[in-house]
Amino acid sequence: MKPLPHNLPSPHVRGVGPRGFPLRLQATEVRINPVEFNPDFVARMIPKVEWAALLEAADTLHLVEVPKGPIEGYEHDEKFLRQMHHVLLEVDVLEGTLQCPESGRLFPISRGIPNMLLSDEETET
Amino acid sequence: GNIFNEMQRLVNDGPESWLNAISVWKNLLELDAKKDKLCQRDANPLKRKVGENDVTNLKKLKTEQMQELQESRECQPEKQMEEERVEQGDFLMNREKSQEAFQNEVVKAADDPSQKDLTFRVSCRCSGAIAKTFTAQEVGRVIGIALMKQFGWKADLRNPNLEIFIHLNDIYSVVGIPVFRVPLASRAYIKTAGLRSTIAWAMASLAEIKAGAFVFDPMCGLGTILLEAAKEWPDVYYVGADVSDSQLLGAYDNLKAAGLQDKIELLKVSVTELPLPSESVDVIISDIPFGKKFKLGKDIKSILQEMERVLHVGGTIVLLLNNDHHRRLQDCEQSGIPSNSKGSPTDEPGIEKCLSPREKTDLSDTVSSSSKASSQGGLDKMPLVGSLAPVECYQVSLGRTEAFICKYRKSHSLGLEQACCCEPGSSPVGQLHSSEGGCTGPS
Numbered sequence: 001m002k003p004l005p006h007n008l009p010s011p012h013v014r015g016v017g018p019r020g021f022p023l024r025l026q027a028t029e030v031r032i033n034p035v036e037f038n039p040d041f042v043a044r045m046i047p048k049v050e051w052a053a054l055l056e057a058a059d060t061l062h063l064v065e066v067p068k069g070p071i072e073g074y075e076h077d078e079k080f081l082r083q084m085h086h087v088l089l090e091v092d093v094l095e096g097t098l099q100c101p102e103s104g105r106l107f108p109i110s111r112g113i114p115n116m117l118l119s120d121e122e123t124e125t
Numbered sequence: 126g127n128i129f130n131e132m133q134r135l136v137n138d139g140p141e142s143w144l145n146a147i148s149v150w151k152n153l154l155e156l157d158a159k160k161d162k163l164c165q166r167d168a169n170p171l172k173r174k175v176g177e178n179d180v181t182n183l184k185k186l187k188t189e190q191m192q193e194l195q196e197s198r199e200c201q202p203e204k205q206m207e208e209e210r211v212e213q214g215d216f217l218m219n220r221e222k223s224q225e226a227f228q229n230e231v232v233k234a235a236d237d238p239s240q241k242d243l244t245f246r247v248s249c250r251c252s253g254a255i256a257k258t259f260t261a262q263e264v265g266r267v268i269g270i271a272l273m274k275q276f277g278w279k280a281d282l283r284n285p286n287l288e289i290f291i292h293l294n295d296i297y298s299v300v301g302i303p304v305f306r307v308p309l310a311s312r313a314y315i316k317t318a319g320l321r322s323t324i325a326w327a328m329a330s331l332a333e334i335k336a337g338a339f340v341f342d343p344m345c346g347l348g349t350i351l352l353e354a355a356k357e358w359p360d361v362y363y364v365g366a367d368v369s370d371s372q373l374l375g376a377y378d379n380l381k382a383a384g385l386q387d388k389i390e391l392l393k394v395s396v397t398e399l400p401l402p403s404e405s406v407d408v409i410i411s412d413i414p415f416g417k418k419f420k421l422g423k424d425i426k427s428i429l430q431e432m433e434r435v436l437h438v439g440g441t442i443v444l445l446l447n448n449d450h451h452r453r454l455q456d457c458e459q460s461g462i463p464s465n466s467k468g469s470p471t472d473e474p475g476i477e478k479c480l481s482p483r484e485k486t487d488l489s490d491t492v493s494s495s496s497k498a499s500s501q502g503g504l505d506k507m508p509l510v511g512s513l514a515p516v517e518c519y520q521v522s523l524g525r526t527e528a529f530i531c532k533y534r535k536s537h538s539l540g541l542e543q544a545c546c547c548e549p550g551s552s553p554v555g556q557l558h559s560s561e562g563g564c565t566g567p568s
Contacts, residue, residue, distance in 0.1 A: 001390065001392075002390060004364075004390065023400070033387060035387045038360060040336065040337075040360060041336070041337065041360045044336065044337025044360075045337070045362065048339065048362075048405070050402075089387065111374075111377070112377070112391070113373055113377070113391050113392065113393055114392055114393065115393040116392060116393060116394040116395075116398075116400050117368060117393060117394060117395050117398075118395065118398050
């Protein structure tokens with residue numbers, strides 16, 4: 001699971017406040033994957049980035065050289081784009097948890113896939 | 126009697142076009158063998174008006190080298206013997222075929238000795254009303270005999286050079302030559318297919334995916350739709366979700382096999398409780414479980430509500446629905462508004478859009494036209510869920526089951542719904558235009 005550009009709000013639990021709290025990321029196993037750099041694609045992601053959530057995730061994952069926010073003329077700033085590329089596309093959390101700051105509920109991340117089902121319901125295959 | 130004569134005339138009246146088609150086919154095979162780089166083409170549905178019917182023919186082919194070629198021929202044995210040809214514009218542009226060049230080719234083809242040695246087989250499929258009059262074998266035999274008489278080819282049922290392929294049903298008649306020997310839906314890059322790839326591709330192409338978009342499949346299963354989309358539209362952010370561990374693992378395997386694991390993110394979430402902010406998604410494409418292989422835990426309407434919430438205004442949703450879901454959603458659409466339309470869609474010739482991916486071995490993927498929505502003004506359609514306006518709808522056949530590919534667009538945020546005035550009973554002051562966002566003026 002990569003840190004998504006959007007914050008990851010808690011799935012709605014009926015009766016527990018409005019959506020909007022970004023989930024807190026904790027990682028026990030992280031993998032860095034080289035991914036081909038596509039500046040256009042990264043530039044298009046920038047407007048969608050929820051910076052507070054991203055910076056918090058970057059902090060937890062001990063990532064360095066993470067821009068604090070969009071800079072003027074970022075579309076043509078290769079250094080900025082490469083840093084964002086690294087954060088958004090090359091960091092993969094394989095094992096860890098996401099925690100709802102309001103309810104404290106933990107959602108596990110296992111094999112790179114976060115489990116955010118509220119109930120334990122699983123459909124038959 | 127009569128129809129058999131028509132069929133024979135099909136073969137005899139225009140031998141040049143048969144030979145043309147065959148020389149094009151041969152050229153395509155040669156190019157394939159040389160592995161030239163061909164220009165890629167999107168397979169776009171083609172519309173033709175022949176007599177009173179719209180007949181379209183689309184052949185979408187993909188090989189491991191991602192060559193896309195298109196060849197089609199259309200005939201109408203019942204009506205006037207109009208023959209139409211579709212030229213592969215892009216593909217042939219390198220070859221600059223002028224009329225004279227064609228004639229020369231034809232002449233050459235006619236004299237070409239290898240043409241005489243061609244072995245062939247006619248494969249025929251009849252369905253609908255025509256199937257009640259003849260069997261496929263009868264049709265095949267008539268055409269086969271005519272071809273033998275006209276061109277001197279020999280029939281070889283087991284391993285022919287050339288396969289002539291005929292499909293007759295209530296809506297169109299197709300005569301063609303399959304260019305590839307594998308089914309259209311076969312993909313080198315998909316390890317385990319869920320939904321048939323051709324349908325997945327068709328859905329993705331309806332969805333208006335643009336570079337930098339956020340495309341989400343909330344019931345992705347094995348990820349077929351996302352895989353097809355990511356191959357065709359790569360500069361896009363894809364996320365897939367499912368409630369089933371085994372499906373997600375299968376999806377992950379597929380992504381890895383296709384080399385797309387960096388392009389597609391997977392989540393285990395329920396479609397009715399999406400951990401996404403409102404209005405954050407540009408495109409939603411999904412195959413709604415039909416209840417045969419997989420069950421739908423939640424009600425279709427609440428699913429659509431959650432999808433609507435996360436979708437941007439102007440964003441599109443493309444869904445594959447079974448009959449029940451489709452009917453249920455249509456009931457929701459039509460409740461409350463007195464119909465302004467001219468009655469049932471079948472009264473009008475209307476605009477029939479056909480997508481018909483063709484397969485050589487499995488012919489069950491046929492799409493019959495059924496555009497009931499926006500082309501007729503959409504004035505009678507209440508927005509479906511909140512602000513989701515139906516845009517278009519196509520009936521597809523998935524082998525034994527029927528299904529519908531339905532496209533919706535979010536026209537505005539729910540908060541503004543009150544300002545838009547489609548109240549049942551009163552004369553509508555504004556109408557939700559079903560293919561664009563926003564209200565139009567008084568009708």
